Amino acid sequence: MKALSIDRPGVAQIVDRVRPTAGPGEVLLQVAFAGLCGTDLSAFLGKNPLVEYPRVIGHEISGRVIETGPGVDSAWRGVAAAVSPYKNCGACPACRLGRPNACRSNETLGVQRDGALAEYAAVPASRLVPSATLPLDVLALVEPFSIGMHAVRRTEVTSADTVLVLGCGGVGAGAIAAASALGARVIGLDLDTHKLEQARRLGAADVVDGRNDVAGQVHALTGGDGPSVVIEAVGSAATYRLALELVAPCGRIGCVGWLKGDVPLEARLIVLKEVAILGSRNATDELTAVVALFESGTVDPRALVTHRVALDEAPAMLGQWAAAPQAVGKILVSVSGHS
Ligand SMILES: [Zn+2]
Ligand SMILES: [Zn+2]
Structure with missing residues (x-):
């Protein structure tokens, strides 16, 4: 399968990776859209100390479940969902307080571990945030909106x-x-x-x-x-x-x-x-709340999007963004050929 890798600072390319399979508790997603944000730009520029290279980026994703792993309800098959990209340890003081977003050992997809800007991604079923009605491009905007919503809840x-x-x-x-x-x-x-x-x-x-x-x-x-x-x-x-x-x-x-x-x-x-x-760091159940907000139709999340590109165009888009950061807002990468 194709994936977007940052090989070293300033060098991004489409690489060939082995298509993952859904392990216990996981589903295999056909990734539809992936948003790029400042986190990805700083990875591309070599400015994020949490990123090691080469790194497949991608933490703002949407997709459709095409396979379920052992122990996962097969009813997930065919469901469209956003994905919570965070992984927490379950044992540190933040996790014990029920605030996994501030986990001392947090790992975010595409930052401390390989991300999901690829044609397929295996993710825990527990991280899926589904919607029966939202289009897949809008679902890819759930994660970025959840970060701001978390700050609103904190205050x-x-x-x-x-x-x-x-x-x-x-x-x-x-x-x-x-x-x-x-x-x-x-x-x-x-x-x-x-x-x-x-x-x-x-x-x-x-x-x-x-x-x-x-x-x-x-x-x-x-x-x-x-x-x-x-x-x-x-x-x-x-x-x-x-x-x-x-x-x-x-x-x-x-x-x-x-x-x-x-x-x-x-x-x-x-x-x-x-x-x-x-x-205020990352987000927790705000992803679900953002889906509800989008489903209510009171906000137009697409207002955030300034650029839409195909997966093959994404490496060049990163270069363009690095050259003129102010001219670019939210980039949506269409991974599986949707427009
Ligand atoms: Zn982001
Ligand atoms: Zn923790």
């Missing part, structure tokens, strides 16, 4: 909140859609005009152009109060500082943007405003 957003989402890319988009669905007023901030339009399509009531006077705009939009919740979905020192600066007194900050190195923060503001700072 306990309600309809009483004004939520400022810093960064309206894939993670931010999920946060915007999830917070809007809860009835919160959402403000999206980004440097990119296209992403601001996308934020509106996903439910943001207002948007802030990050290239202009951000504090002034947020101040005006919130009557001087500041947002009760800020979700940091960029992963830069500047936006982490901005979150603390802009959040309302007694507000919550959801930290989902990943960055290496220290971030100098005005720490006294944490005390002064009595801010709750909440980390």
Whole structure:
């Protein structure tokens, strides 16, 4: 079967791999679509220390079950599903607390182990997130949306909140859609005009152009109060500082943007405003909740997609993306010939 491998930083190609079989507790999926996100780009650029090479990428996938392994209900056959790409140890403090998304030994498909950007993938049946009605391309968008939804849940957003989402890319988009669905007023901030339009399509009531006077705009939009919740979905020192600066007194900050190195923060503001700072990593049962949200028809997840390519075109697409990261949002790779 064909698979997309990153052989070493900057070099991606379609390789031939042995088609897997469904082991105990597993199903064999015919992969339909795979989304690419910043995680894949950093693997391609050699910037993700968790990735060893060569590595088959692919963690945002959808497909149809074509085989069931020993111990798996044969009723799964033919079912269309998204896949939770995380594998946890079951024994560490996070797992014992029922929060496997923060597992100390988490392994994500396509990051710490080979992924599913291939024609077929064997995955545990317990990781399937099925839908009887969603198209397969939409199912491939469930995982990225779930990351933002998890941040919304971590910050306990309600309809009483004004939520400022810093960064309206894939993670931010999920946060915007999830917070809007809860009835919160959402403000999206980004440097990119296209992403601001996308934020509106996903439910943001207002948007802030990050290239202009951000504090002034947020101040005006919130009557001087500041947002009760800020979700940091960029992963830069500047936006982490901005979150603390802009959040309302007694507000919550959801930290989902990943960055290496220290971030100098005005720490006294944490005390002064009595801010709750909440980390947010991966997702748990949010994948099921995102399927329900998509099935409700209240959000248009395809608003996130900027590029659609066939599997054979995916290596070149990674190169194009690396050359102009700002021009690319969500790439959907059509793996088994669907359009
Ligand atoms: Zn992703
Ligand atoms: Zn664990």
